[in-house]
Amino acid sequence: MLGGYAGRFLWVDLSTGKMKVETPDDSLLRDFVGGYGVAARVLYSRQPAGLDPLAPGSIFGFFTGPLTGTPAPTGTRWGVFGKSPLTGTWGDANGSGNFGVAMKQSGFDMIFFTGQAEKPVYLFLRDGQAELRDASHLWGMDTYAVEDWVKAEFGPKAEVACIGPAGEKQSRIAGVITLKGRAAARSGLGAAMGAKKVKAVVAFLEGEVPVADPEAVQAARKKYVGEINAGVGFSDFYRTTGTPGATALCIELGDSPTRNWAISTIHMPRGSAPLRFEELVKYRKERENCWRCPIACWGTVEMEWEGERFWAHQPEYETESMFGSNLLIDDHVTLAKVNDICNRAGLDTISTGAAVAFAFDCFEQGLITVQDTGGLELCWGDRRAAVRLTEMIARREGIGDLLADGVMRAAERIGPAAVPLAMHVGGQEVPAHDPRCEPAMAVIYQMDATPGRHTQASQYYVAAGFPTQRPAYGDNRAQQRGRGKWVKEASCLCHVVNASGLCLFGYLSTSVSFMPDFLTAVTGHTYTLQDVLTVGERIANVRQAFNVREGINPLQRPLPDRILGRPPLPDGPTAGVTVEVEAMIQEHLREMGWTLDAAIPTEETLRRLGLHDIADDLWRR
Ligand code: SF4
Known part of the structure; x- marks a missing residue:
């Protein structure tokens, strides 16, 4: 048996409630190094082509890799996989935090869900055991409430990855969230989890992941933590600011999409200055890190939106750009507010920001009007309109219902003139690095x-x-x-x-x-x-x-x-x-x-x- 793996794949048939554990071949793990490599290999063999990603026959799952939960610095990652409800292609998404480590320490490398539960369930993993439990009381809760419930119920060692209301409503831009803001968001796989009626997976940070050569692992950790501390690669950037430190720079480089990708970043009304990291860090509550990570690239903020104080994850660069320059909005408070709405609902901030910009563009071109938006004037730079429309997407309310399945489907419904305004490839919204800047x-x-x-x-x-x-x-x-x-x-x-x-x-x-x-x-x-x-x-x-x-x-x-x-x-x-x-x-x-x-x-x-x-x-x- 190779080190770094629990050596156990869990198969859960949600239609019957039956579970089985498979021991993977070493050759599979060796040749694909776990994670989405193994997932793609297994689904190629076990899932026929042509299935609807939201149908019971489709497989949806969670992965870890051999470095998850080991001393490898930043070995914290987990993810979700399946056929993408957004693109119909292979789909995967990668998240950080502590959940992946807990899943491995609880005894499982991979989880494969098949079928569909009759009523909402959550999967409980501990000490090599797995149990499906009733989640009726969690259905409808946002991801913060689920996180709070799990910690109160099971204590501080419990970690959870869950969907919010967006995934429950099978929004094709929904993701899976842990720690109230670390997201495996892309590919719309939150919708696949919602279709299966799986609200959450709970696992525990208990024990250690076995490694083949503990001395060599510790020597490697010493060497590479030393590199991180010495400033190799982008380590200084990640350690000092994390990705929001790139927001102003990417505006200056022309890398950030601006006004739904239509104009140059030089048209940001106040330039890049209001979106410097120094402006965001004024609101910093805590600097945070994923499990034992020496970089600690993220954090939380506390601020006020229209007289109400709120706590949120500090927005990452992608969120700041997709809702920032892309909408001509240049204040961190608005960007943290929309980030918070998306994290609570379990929405991908890249796709949601693109959907909001698409709607603003359609409004400007007269393709949608206040009759469609419920009275909202969607004007570039309008902070309140951006926040309100994000809330509507999170609730599938009014025009938010149309946008909650991504810009490709929304454009198809609005009409041919909207198609060139939908900034997607194969159905997935394009993230915030401009090919005109980096071809x-x-x-x-x-x-x-x-x-x-x-x-x-x-x-x-x-x-x-x-x-x-x-x-x-x-x-x-x-x-x-x-x-x-x-x-x-x-x-x-x-x-x-x-x-x-x-x-x-x-x-x-x-x-x-x-x-x-x-x-x-x-x-x-x-x-x-x-x-x-x-x-x-x-x-x-x-x-x-x-x-x-x-x-x-x-x-x-x-x-x-x-x-x-x-x-x-x-x-x-x-x-x-x-x-x-x-x-x-x-x-x-x-x-x-x-x-x-x-x-x-x-x-x-x-x-x-x-x-x-x-x-x-x-x-x-
Ligand atoms: S703290 Fe940042 S660098 Fe470290 S594992 Fe988490 S996301 Fe990665």
Whole structure:
């Protein structure tokens, strides 16, 4: 048995209430390093194509990776997986906090839910035992109330991941929340959990995760905590400000979407100054960290909205940008307020911010009116309108019901003139890094198996020293062509980081050798850096094969013209830039060994990675 794993997968049939525990093969864990790598491999084998992600037959689950809950600094991550209700593709989302560690310490690496419960339930995990319990009294509660109930009922060692009212109402932009604000939000998987009537999973921080070589693990921890403290990569940034420290900088760089991606950041009415971190930290209540993390990148704030004091997680960069420059709003109080509404309801702040900006744009263009909005005037920069509309989305109230399933579906219902205003790729709202500022983002947004994701590679990772070798073009974000090899390498590394239970911020704060060093010391199987890259490639191919079998061709789901600079912006830091996305994607496909017209992994690629059954499936039947 490999170290770092509990060695137990829990299968829960919600229709019958029956549960069983499976012991995974070492080869599965070794070749896919747990997490969403294993999840994609298992679902490819056990879930037929063509299922409705919200139907009882679809599998939805939770994952941890081999580094979750080990001494690997930032080894805190957990996530959810399944077919995405938002995009119909492979779906996964990654969260931080303590929940993943508790899930592993309670005795389970992965949870696979099948079927559908008759009435709301929560899953209780402790000391290797699992029990489905009635959650009727929790249904309808927001995520803060669930967290409070769990702590009061089970004590401080209990951790919970839950959905809020948005997931219960199967909003396709709903996520799963822990600690009142750490979110596994993307892919709309909160809706899949809601469809199964699973309100929460409760687990306990008790015990230790066994590792193969404790001395080597401690030596590696000493080395990489030392790197974090010495300022390697982006560690100083994460330790001093965390991601909201990027808000003002990204406005200055032209990286933040502005007025629903239509104009340059130089048109922010008061520039970047009001959104500096120094303005946010005035409201700081606590600096916080996930389980034993030496970086401690996040925190909580306390402030006042319209005469009422409220406590909230400090908004992360993505939230600040999607609701900030994207709506021409430039005060941290409003941004913390919408963050709080989303966290309570269990909404993805990226998708919700995009939905609010889309509605503002439609209103300006006369495609919706005050008759549709219940009297709300949706004018750029209007803080109250943004807060009110976010509340309406959280409750599926009025036009909020339309927006709660994302901008693609909302545009289809409003009409053809709304379609170009919907900033999504494949149904998922595009996050807050502008490809006109960093063109490789366009490749990843379009080509990753879960489209519209910013955590799967970018030029910013080059700046952090992320790749195995520095590319010839260095840190030059303006370079568009000639990046295929590097984009592949970075995305493969990201897959291993995300799947193994490591926080991407930790990896961006250490040397690239972190991953093979820790995977070897923790699991007892020897990984070289090349092995790590191969594992990442295997994960990318299984996720992509899942989509191929669903009949999805990513080349047929282009990014909106506006995001690609068609036409280019006339002013600002990215003036004149048009992203040559088609050429960059062709380079990427060649590097990946996928067909150039449909992005299907070739038979040769699949067999090289040992995925023979998938090769037979895609090429021999
Ligand atoms: S870097 Fe931040 S998000 Fe990542 S594990 Fe540490 S505290 Fe959590």
